[in-house]
Amino acid sequence: MVALAFDGRHGARTWLALVAAVTLAACSGEPAPRSARAASVPSTAAAPPNSDAGRATIPAAARGADDGQWTWAGKDAAGSRYSALNQITTANVANLHLAWSFATGVTRGHEAAPLVVNGRMYLVTPYPNYLYALDLGKPGAPLLWKYDPNTLSASQGVACCDVVNRGASYADGKIFFNTLDDQTVAVDAATGKEVWKVRVGDINQGETITMAPLVVKGKVLVGNSGGEMGVRGWLTALDAGTGRLLWRAYSTGPDSEVKIGPRFKPFYAADRKPNLGVSTWPGTAWQIGGGNVWGWLSYDPELNLVYYGTANPGPWNPDQRPGDNKWTSSIFARDPDTGEAVWAYQMSPHDLHDYDGVNESLLLDLAIGGRRRKVLLHPDRNGYVYVIDRATGEVIYARPFVHVTTSTGVDTRTGRLTMNPDTKPVLGQVVRGACPASPGGKDWQPSAFSPRTGLVYIPANNLCQDVESQTASYISGTPYVGMLVKMYAGPGGNRGEFIAWDPVAGRKVWSIAEKFPAWSGALATGGDVVFYGTMDGWFKALDARSGRLLWQQRLGSGIVGQPIAFRGPDGKEYVSVYAGVGGWSGAIVAGGLDPRDSSAALGFVNAMKDLPGVTRKGGTLYTFALP
């Protein structure tokens, strides 16, 4: 009954692993997810097939030091979103109850992860981007201070997909975060006083910032949003002490501005020509060509490389930008000290469907094909999970994790995605059945990894769309899209899915069908419990091995935030999550959009017409604990 997929050459280890697997199987003797809201995929059957021999681990150097804290949205430099805390277990999670809650006073999409540092919780809100500090040492976690960065209200008019913020970052006594109007702020974590504040972008060019910065070696790494506004994407390093700009690397344009130099060694031969950021565009279209950096960064201290993805090319209408449109919808590996690119890989050359490449890259060490490799795992908008050698940029595998009609696979010899010509948008024509839809197999909502189960937990979408390509006119500071879109549920009718993915075998182990897109982050814990939230407001705890639903609680609004676990000053384990529906998927509620127009919110409204009937706007941080 247990499908074991380990390497037979490790005799003694294999035997141990067998014992472990049998033990696991015995522990998860309860029925697999089969209830109305929990359907498993055919391949579930089994406990995770990983043994210690081949199992993926978080690279030791990228692991966080203290599991009681949560100092960055991604938890550690590997972006694992794994807390080793294990008081809350599969056996007792059913007793979880509300410890306290905190209303932010803001009711747009709450996509951020809270931070917990030195007995305090730090919360950054959607626009107007307040920063709150709560005292975890006192009953009810009272407010210590509030910091207001005075974000320009006009910035709301250039934020493509709700006025969200995805979290802050802590380092060296300071909280760093970005504002919608392109300011990066450093706030004294103890006093709430501003240390520095710099403006790094311009809303009049359509630039906003929604991402959570990552602090590496005294540098705050910040990237811009605006792929729907013809904004040229960049990643910028600021001095953490002063806010001074140290370097800026664009995603498009000449090599000098993309910071491609002698150290740049992409794995695939076609990527080694000079100035591809110019030559793969018509004329000067690269100047308004997108490739924004609004997603997740991760960092490998051993290789001294930061990894991040770049967004879609602009406009969406592909006929206005013939060529591969480098380096949009790509992953960069850069030296954080200088900004130099070391390798790059383009997931979606000449993107046709708004497949941003900004999703998380989880850093893992695992044995694949008989040898131990340092990889990054990246579940992309285009519907494939990529496992890439993070030293070289070689694609080890790219396998679909959702229903895909827009492409037929990735040629691992050339690294190139093979597009399906039948779903290519055509000017003035309606092209139907493009899957995944523009928000991708998954969007920004970050996955989690558990070294105990060896599985990656992926919140996903199951959406397809019909499109009509239209001519986009560029007016700076206004949308630059050129695509009429109408999204709907993919095969099965469920619009979301929560997937457990075996990174070594490259396949789904189990998955839960969700009515709405699974738009929250995932959290994995040492108690073998996995948490995520749904857009209709259920905060759920699953058995990390079987996917069985162990506990759920309905919160005040739909959940699009990132759950975290922390140890309180009282030594107890807590789990926190924002409830406050919004984001691109939740814009119909957060922005009060009219469901009679299927193309509203870039076509997402057509797939979400029933959301206002099941949840309303909100903005509350909920914290749960055992009795």
Added chain:
Amino acid sequence: MTAARARAVVAIGLGALAAATGCEREARPFRSTALTASAPGEVTVSVLQPGPRAPRPEMAEGPYDENAYAIADGKRLFDAYNCSGCHSQGGGGMGPPLMDSTWIYGSAPENIYATIMEGRPNGMPAWQGKIPSDQVWRLVSYVRSLAGLTRKDVRPGRNDDMQVKPAESSMPRQRAIPSTKP
């Protein structure tokens, strides 16, 4: 008078009436009029007035509210100036919906004109100096058509692109909507 003759007279009368009312609907304005060349006078966004209530000059209709050609042109401009980038085809997105009955800054023609020209603090850009005022008035009447604030028979009845919403001409007729919830 025979019945046949009476019917003919009625028919001629109806035809004359139709021709008279159809004039404005069918006219193709190629040049802006004096009114359309300039901004409206006093524009108020609030219905609250301190002190005794004074009559407030209010424009019941935009200069092009009766004109099908200008409204169709407004529909074209609505895409050309990227209005649809934020407001979609009326359902909203980055900007609020325009086809519903919520009008933060008022639904009167002069209010919509002022909103386009001056911008609004929560993200509406100020188009002053970027779009000729005559075209702004065409946009005003198209935006009013999206919400059913104009006569049914002047609103566009077809859409040459993928069907994403009911035609403007099938929206229920609405009367003036004051500023409501933000």
